[in-house]
Amino acid sequence: MLSQGQVSDNTIAPILIEQLEPGRDLIADRGYDAxxxxxxxxxxxxxxxxxxxxxxxxxxxxxxxxxxxQRNLIERFFNKFKHFRRIATxxxxxxxxxxxxxxxxxxxxxxxxxxxx
Numbered sequence: 001m002l003s004q005g006q007v008s009d010n011t012i013a014p015i016l017i018e019q020l021e022p023g024r025d026l027i028a029d030r031g032y033d034a035x036x037x038x039x040x041x042x043x044x045x046x047x048x049x050x051x052x053x054x055x056x057x058x059x060x061x062x063x064x065x066x067x068x069x070q071r072n073l074i075e076r077f078f079n080k081f082k083h084f085r086r087i088a089t090x091x092x093x094x095x096x097x098x099x100x101x102x103x104x105x106x107x108x109x110x111x112x113x114x115x116x117x
Contacts, residue, residue: 002095013037017044025049027071080109 003012013032020026023045026037033053041048049067052060082088084105092098 002098010034010037014040017041020044020046022046025067027068029071029075077109081105 001012001016003009010032014037017026017037017040025047026041027049028037030051030053033050033056038048038050049063050061051063051068052058054060081102084101086092086101087098087105090098092101
């Protein structure tokens with residue numbers, strides 16, 4: 001789902017969570033530490049693996065460290081996208097063209113790490 005650049009991801013996160021099949025867990029960073037998101041995941045039968053913001057007054061939630069570390073792979077992949085200037089600054093005006101640029105960048109990244117014979 002493509003949102004406006006100045007809009008927080010927390011505004012469209014509930015829409016994306018609703019599209020997941022029930023019972024799925026959610027792994028996210030502290031930026032998604034919102035009670036509404038955590039409750040939404042729980043209502044759908046999943047668990048939210050989101051660290052609590054340190055300034056929060058409620059009891060800190062514990063997060064499975066091994067599972068949370070796997071999120072790092074996704075973060076690094078998205079960081080590689082930022083090296084493609086067209087994607088980082090979103091030159092494309094239409095969602096179709098932006099998706100084409102993302103697919104092209106993903107193809108280039110996957111070819112870089114594909115073993116050659």
